[in-house]
Every structure is written in structure tokens, then in C-alpha cells.
Amino acid sequence: MQLRAPAIVCSSRPHGETAAIARLLTADHGIVAGYVAGGRGRQMRPVLIPGNSVEAELRARSASQLPFAKLELVQSRGPWLTEPLPAAAIAWVTALTSSALPERQPFPALYGALAGLLNAICFAPSARDWAMPLLSYETLLLRELGYGGPQHAPKEDDWQATLHALDAMGRRLDRYLLADRRGDVIAARGLLRERLGRIEG
Known part of the structure; x- marks a missing residue:
């Protein structure tokens, strides 16, 4: 190789x-x-x-x-590790990707989506601007692995609906991808969700 x-x-x-x-x-x-x-x-x-x-x-x-x-x-991405929300988001999406994907199987759509999501997390003005792209990435990952995904996304200006959609997606990921994985992977998402929940709706 x-x-x-x-x-x-x-x-x-x-x-x-x-x-x-x-x-x-x-x-x-x-x-x-x-x-x-x-x-x-x-x-x-x-x-x-x-x-x-x-x-x-x-x-x-x-x-x-x-x-x-x-x-x-x-x-x-080192400069963003001192910022609680970006640090939690980066930790989650990379842990999810590392844990869920099988080795040496190409997923070019996921590679492009993850690169774009990481840029959004680091450079968007606030978490409100990358919460939906994060949800879209999780949905794409599920679909790429053959589990389907929700068909309807919440409106971007409805923060509470976005949080509810993230909660529903978290349950799907835990059930389909992370049920037999180490607990610290889904715990990374729990930390992110907790920090997103502190943003006023």
C-alpha cells in the first residue's frame, strides 16, 4: 500500500x-x-x-x-480548542467519523462535507450558523452507511426546532452506529448538546 x-x-x-x-x-x-x-x-x-x-x-x-x-x-484547528462550543463540535464530528466509518472504504461526499463543516464551525459567527450543517453531516453519514435519515429539516430560524432535531438525530446515531462503541463517543455529543442548549432560543 x-x-x-x-x-x-x-x-x-x-x-x-x-x-x-x-x-x-x-x-x-x-x-x-x-x-x-x-x-x-x-x-x-x-x-x-x-x-x-x-x-x-x-x-x-x-x-x-x-x-x-x-x-x-x-x-x-488548534486555535479553536480554547472555545467551548467549537471545541466540543470538532471533538464530536471527528470522533463520530472515526468510530462509525469502516476502514479503507471511500466516502468522497463525507470527506467534502466534513471539510466544509469544520470550516463552518471555526469561521461562522455563531453556533446558530453551523448547527444545521452539523445536523446535515450526521444525516449524510447515516445515509452513506445505509441507514437512511430524516427527510425534513427544521427551519434555520427556529432554534428550538433545531435542538429537537439534534436530539432526535442523537437517538438515531446512538441506536444505529454507536450502540456497541465506547461510551465516550456519544458522550462527546452529549457535551456538545449541553453547550448548544445554553444558547437562548
């Missing part, structure tokens, strides 16, 4: 004393896991922030081997 492609960091976990295993979303290869040497060091930790856009190069001798990954930072 050998590939070089733009990617979005969806998760990173420690491996050994100094390395990390990153799960990356690419347009043509879907989720790909890679071994990042020095991933826990000062130089690479900022690169492996979930939500970051990177240029990824992955190499493995066989398709069954975990590839070695070299990552170059293209766009950092």
Missing part, C-alpha cells in the same frame, strides 16, 4: 512510548489508520489534533500491514 492524499485527522491514540496511531479521513480511500513515529512528541502533537487538515503519505509492504504515516500540517 502506498498513497499520498489530503486528509482530515479524525483521531489519534498513543502507541508505545513515543508513537501514535492516527485515523485519517481521505476522499478516495476513506478512513485510513497510520503509525506516526514520534506522534507523541512536541513536533507532531500539534499536527495530530482532530480536525486538522494534513497532507498524508502512507506506506506499507502489504494491505494487511499498518502503514507508516508521514503527515504535513495544512490547516490547524
